[in-house]
Amino acid sequence: MSADDLVPQKVEAILNPGRMLSDGIPYPDFAAARALDDLAEWLPFWADTAGRYEALGREAIEAGDRVSGGEWLWHASLSWHYGQLMWFHEPERREHGQHKKVEMYKLAAPHLVAPAERVEIEFESTVIPGYLRLPAGPGPHPCAVLIGGLESTKEESYHFEALCHRRGLATFAFDGPGQGEMYFDVKLCADFHRYTSAVLDAIAPRPEVDSDRIGVLGRSLGGYYAMQSAALDKRLKSCVAWGGFSDMSDFDGMPPHTRGGFVYVSGFEDLDEGRAYLQETFDLSQSIGDLRCPTLLIQGFHDPIFPPHQTDLLRAGLAHNPLAEIVVELDGDHCCHNMGPVVRPRMADYLARNLRE
């Protein structure tokens, strides 16, 4: 079976209202996307939408309206993001969308409130790209390192970053192996934590950042990475897994396009090969015993990707850590995206509370 057989078939399969709206897709755009008759229209729709925001953004910056300019260019970036995110079956168009997303965010970055400083971290034979943003007031600031998931990337965390900034935290969101910009150089791999450590090497010495108060939050697949990173790098003083899993034993129960996505970003074309690679290499039980800092795991009971069995494995793995808190929201879906207004502030609070002086 080829991973190409796992393409989504209907708009509803990739339309996630909780996620999209909490991440910043404006409702009118969401509603128009929901009304599309055919999934084939999805990417072109978002490309058009992005084009309109790009034009608005460029005009606004030209006119001196930098704040609107930055936000509209970010809207262009986010439109490309949601346009391409599940488009694994047409790699060239997906890659074009990725590049446009990156380009739009780069243009937006200096105009955002707070500005996003692009940081390119040389590591081995590649570059880890990320954005540092600071809260108001004098530093050094505690800092939340933000890790995306299977197809969430650093450009998508803009709204979550604002929650952190309002709580006095700086943010550093980056793409690691298999994600966003890095996918082209390094495919998904199970030693993601080495990349997080390279990020810490780069940002901990920054004068704006309090190196003793750095935490990490990872979303979905990023929840695995966050727990692994905080277990293996003690510079991370607090950890939030915004959804998480322990291993890939439940791979076959995931929605088809999620399986297809995992195989794609791992660099495989064949589903069986991809599954074998993932099931061999992803096993948090190898490192979770070293996770000793305050850790919050948020799971949705109705998560179709990380089922309760994974929560049980993580609960067992975290049993040694008296500072670990596992919250299972009984009404929650994947990452509790359907409960964003409740769970997102809570996670930001958790980091802020644990990284306070």
Add this chain to the structure above:
Amino acid sequence: MSADDLVPQKVEAILNPGRMLSDGIPYPDFAAARALDDLAEWLPFWADTAGRYEALGREAIEAGDRVSGGEWLWHASLSWHYGQLMWFHEPERREHGQHKKVEMYKLAAPHLVAPAERVEIEFESTVIPGYLRLPAGPGPHPCAVLIGGLESTKEESYHFEALCHRRGLATFAFDGPGQGEMYFDVKLCADFHRYTSAVLDAIAPRPEVDSDRIGVLGRSLGGYYAMQSAALDKRLKSCVAWGGFSDMSDFDGMPPHTRGGFVYVSGFEDLDEGRAYLQETFDLSQSIGDLRCPTLLIQGFHDPIFPPHQTDLLRAGLAHNPLAEIVVELDGDHCCHNMGPVVRPRMADYLARNLRE
């Protein structure tokens, strides 16, 4: 015909996605409200929702998570706001909702980022309540005075205020005659501008506010008030009418619950008496000739409340003012709420640009 006959009949009649979501109703709440079978469930649904946010907010503040606490209490306020806003046919329940909205916002105010300072301005035999919020950085700041409409009040402009703050503007949102808290003392009246002037008397001397750089924005019915206020009080250096009208000659074409609302907040029970009062007293042609500051009017071509005829009257009234700009969005509905992500930043930009030093 009694105004009681003009009550809305269906959830769709009062469910305005563009407005509600742009103003800050979380999508999951909106979606649940949209799914209600019967309009009778509307107010109870929002009361329950508000209750949940109130509990979350109080717990968070108790736990020291002030930022979440403030935002959840504001969510409670906004839930009450949308619960009661068209509930003119059950005045007691509407009034209870108004009071809860006010109470929740009062509790939220000191915890918001930026904090909202409640200012109570004694004027004649009443008190004008408002909230002053400041942008980051040292003052004195230019300031946008924000005026609500028929049933929009100072608590609803929280998100728009953030747009202003990010552009370096302070904000002062208040309730005038017929609105929110003031309704109980003073019903809707056509000399609203006297209340705006009382607000200016109170805030212009504040050290945080640059008295030479105060502008005004009014929304819907507030667009009328903003233009009237800026025409008659030259301390206002810029004006935005976020939707507007010139007179009540198109009253009978308005949606039934809008007519019912106008009559209610004017203090009448009988529709004909209410209409006569409104048509006699509302006439912007009396003052618009004095509106000489930079003025932006934003209209939606498909506005069912302020039809193109009203835009024509305003265009004629503003013909003398070379600094006036009238934008008619051809795809726009009332106040272009369906185009919020485009028109809202533009209005904030306009004020910021015209109030810059």
